[in-house]
Amino acid sequence: MSQIISSKKYACETCIKGHRSSACKHSDRPLFEIKKKGRPVTQCEHCRELRKTKQVHVKCSCESKAYNNSQPSSSSAPTNKGVCHLYLF
Known part of the structure; x- marks a missing residue:
């Protein structure tokens, strides 16, 4: 086991x-x-949601792929989710 x-x-x-x-x-x-089965996720959560809702294949090249875990939350700082640059195929 x-x-x-x-x-x-x-x-x-x-x-x-x-x-x-x-x-x-x-x-x-x-x-x-032990690694999980299947292909690893290469898109951020934002781009993946766009792909599902707009049914468009986009390549994720966001500046901050690990945004959710990297920035501390503070009420005085503006909540910027990073800049998302989308390339349509």
């Missing part, structure tokens, strides 16, 4: 390479995070 630490699955390198990560019981080896 792979190790679950803070809701993330971990397994040793040998079991990951041998496609046995879900059955890994090696606690004495260095553990690596």
Whole structure:
């Protein structure tokens, strides 16, 4: 059984390479995070929502892709969600 630490699955390198990560019981080896299946997300939340609502394929090149986690919230500072530059294909 792979190790679950803070809701993330971990397994040793040998079991990951041998496609046995879900059955890994090696606690004495260095553990690596098991990546999620499928393609990774490449668009920010804003561009993804535009793609769903307007049904237009846009390439995300926003200046601040990790905006939600990087800026502290303060009532005196203006809430700028970053500048989004969209390229239509």
